[in-house]
Amino acid sequence: MSLYLRLVAAAVVLAVVDTGVSGAEAQTAPEPQATPQPQATQPQATPAPPVAPKPKATPASPTTPEPPATGIAVPTMDIFDGLRQLRHKPPKAETADAYRKLMVAAFPVVSYNPASGVGVGLAGNLAFFRGSPETTSISSVVASLNFTSKGQTNFSGKFDVSTANNVWLFEGDNRLQWTNQKTYGLGTSTTPGEQINQEFNHFRFYETAYRQVRRNLYVGVGFLYGIHTSVQPAPESEAAWPTSAYVTYSQLFGFDLSAQTSAGATVHVLLDSRDSPINPSRGFYANLDFDLFFEGFLGGTSSWQQFNYDLRTYLRLTADARHRLAFWLYANLLTGGNPPYLDLAATSMDTFGRSGRGYVQGRFRGQRMAYGEVEYRWTITENGLLGMVAFLNTQTLSNQQTGERLFDSVATGAGFGLRVMLNRRSKTNLAIDVGRGKEGANVYFGVQEAF
Numbered sequence: 272m273s274l275y276l277r278l279v280a281a282a283v284v285l286a287v288v289d290t291g292v293s294g295a296e297a298q299t300a301p302e303p304q305a306t307p308q309p310q311a312t313q314p315q316a317t318p319a320p321p322v323a324p325k326p327k328a329t330p331a332s333p334t335t336p337e338p339p340a341t342g343i344a345v346p347t348m349d350i351f352d353g354l355r356q357l358r359h360k361p362p363k364a365e366t367a368d369a370y371r372k373l374m375v376a377a378f379p380v381v382s383y384n385p386a387s388g389v390g391v392g393l394a395g396n397l398a399f400f401r402g403s404p405e406t407t408s409i410s411s412v413v414a415s416l417n418f419t420s421k422g423q424t425n426f427s428g429k430f431d432v433s434t435a436n437n438v439w440l441f442e443g444d445n446r447l448q449w450t451n452q453k454t455y456g457l458g459t460s461t462t463p464g465e466q467i468n469q470e471f472n473h474f475r476f477y478e479t480a481y482r483q484v485r486r487n488l489y490v491g492v493g494f495l496y497g498i499h500t501s502v503q504p505a506p507e508s509e510a511a512w513p514t515s516a517y518v519t520y521s522q523l524f525g526f527d528l529s530a531q532t533s534a535g536a537t538v539h540v541l542l543d544s545r546d547s548p549i550n551p552s553r554g555f556y557a558n559l560d561f562d563l564f565f566e567g568f569l570g571g572t573s574s575w576q577q578f579n580y581d582l583r584t585y586l587r588l589t590a591d592a593r594h595r596l597a598f599w600l601y602a603n604l605l606t607g608g609n610p611p612y613l614d615l616a617a618t619s620m621d622t623f624g625r626s627g628r629g630y631v632q633g634r635f636r637g638q639r640m641a642y643g644e645v646e647y648r649w650t651i652t653e654n655g656l657l658g659m660v661a662f663l664n665t666q667t668l669s670n671q672q673t674g675e676r677l678f679d680s681v682a683t684g685a686g687f688g689l690r691v692m693l694n695r696r697s698k699t700n701l702a703i704d705v706g707r708g709k710e711g712a713n714v715y716f717g718v719q720e721a722f
Contacts (some may be wrong), residue, residue: 314549343552344591346655346695353656369696374398376693378701380417380716387451392417392425396718398549398697402435409433409697411549411721413623418433423450429622431548439480440489440541442641444622448473451505451632456516457615457665458670459635463710467515468505471613474498482542491539495562496569498532501615517612523672524609526572531611534571535564545585550698550720552592564610575608583722593650599722601626605638616640618666618682625721628667629684631713637668641677646721648690657688658700662721684708693718 310633352362377395394415400407412431417425426447435442451470456460492704504512512518537560545554558581566574581601588594603616618627619638626642627634644664651657663681669676688704702717 278695322381342590344593344650344653344655346692346698348654348656349692349695350656351662351693352695352700353591357591370400370404372399374694374697374699376697376699376701376718378693378718380415382417382714384718387423389420389422390417390419390423394716394718396549396694396697396699398694398699401433402437406436407433408437408440408543409547409549411697411699415718424448425450427624437483439483440491442479442481442493444475444477446473446475450670451512453631454515454517454612454633454636454672457520457637457668458673458675459637459666459668459682460670460675461635465516467511467517468508469502469512469515469517470505471502472500473613474500477537479537479539481539482506487542489539489541489543491541493537493539495537495564496532496534497614498530498570499611500530502529502531502613508581520612520672524573526611531572531613532570533564533573533575533611533614534569535562537562545583547698550700551583551585551597552595553585555585556581558582572611573608573609575610576606577610578604578606580704595648597646597648597720597722599626599644599646600642602641603639610638612636616668623717623719623721625715625717626664627682627708627714627717628662628664628704628721630682630688630706630710635668635707638671639669639677640666642666644722648720650690655695655698656692658692660688660690660702660704662686662688662704662706682708686712688715 320449325500325661326333335688355362375395375397377393380390380392380394382390392415395413397412397414399410401410410430412428412432414428415426424447428443428445430443432442453466453468455463455465455467455504468598475497477493479491479498481489481491483489485680494624502517504515508515518528529569539558540561541553541559542557545556559577562574562577562579564575579602583597585598586596588596589616601621615636615638617632617640618630618634619625619632623692624632626644642664644662646660646662648660649658651659663683663685665681667679667681669679686704686706688702689717690702692702693699693701699719702715702720704715704717704721706713706715
């Protein structure tokens with residue numbers, strides 16, 4: 272945590288320094304000197320009065336231009352601008368075609384949890400426009416790579432790319448993991464005492480292409496492939512492994528215990544009117560999709576179907592949009608068949624792994640899942656460098672084997688977080704969140720907003 276405390280302290284200093292610089296430069300230009308009057312003398316040519324010196328122009332502030340006249344606050348400083356300012360270097364010049372340049376935001380990540388040990392790595396966001404910003408949504412690629420003291424390696428690469436004029440949209444969720452995860456059984460009523468730590472290798476490739484059919488409306492199709500291999504208990508869980516939820520479920524449906532695969536296709540209908548997919552302040556997002564997985568296709572373990580929805584909306588609470596509310600509802604609803612155990616809906620297994628703050632990944636799992644969250648977002652400093660959030664979420668999952676249905680029990684989490692602007696052009700933040708659930712608190716690091 273010391274690395275992030277230093278980052279926070281530096282960001283606060285930068286915010287204060289920026290305010291001080293702006294105030295020091297807001298000085299009034301010197302008044303022009305009064306023009307001396309000619310004295311009465313013997314008739315002779317009256318000398319021309321001296322010209323008053325022109326007032327000196329006040330030097331411009333070494334920050335980016337003022338926000339546009341719309342009244343909407345836009346970031347004028349990110350952490351790299353602040354570092355340049357502390358080193359007394361001028362800001363980078365902005366040009367009319369700046370949108371054509373790549374926008375990069377990256378940061379080292381340090382983490383710890385008992386299951387994986389100490390982790391170090393790098394997370395980042397690459398943003399760009401494939402057309403004019405007036406008619407084309409910003410595109411982004413979010414990637415992370417980390418290594419842990421217990422031999423784990425995790426890579427994820429997610430992308431959301433819009434072509435010129437938003438004619439096409441491409442999305443991807445790709446993961447390469449040599450890792451472990453605790454499983455507690457199915458449903459929301461499971462207890463910490465039921466946990467089993469299992470190790471596995473996980474490779475996922477989910478790719479979807481959308482075609483715009485009307486303004487903000489898209490239809491899409493995609494390819495889905497995921498495999499878990501080398502599934503086995505961690506050394507401390509070997510004794511309890513034969514009666515674990517994973518083994519019991521897999522044996523019930525005749526699945527191989529060491530490797531399970533899901534492969535198939537998906538169809539989507541998407542409505543997206545957000546002003547930005549990276550850091551939205553207004554608009555609506557609704558993605559409805561139906562997934563079909565087939566036994567035998569690319570080694571598929573079983574045939575199963577699932578309906579999913581992902582609904583989000585964003586409200587500005589003030590005219591300058593520095594105070595906002597964000598709402599998120601999503602669900603994974605199994606409609607037929609029996610998925611492999613590790614492909615069942617679970618906590619924090621959404622595309623960006625940001626749901627369920629307050630709980631560890633995979634804490635709850637089930638055939639059906641419903642989730643909701645509301646988040647308050649506040650841009651603290653006028654230059655956009657620092658912000659904060661406060662959030663409240665709840666989730667519920669089912670267990671067909673025991674008869675537990677959605678909303679029979681729920682798991683609620685809440686917390687707050689700090690935001691530090693990494694790239695003001697793309698409005699990409701470093702997110703540091705603390706979430707507390709009914710079993711304790713957890714710390715989360717990420718690049719970009721949670722949703």
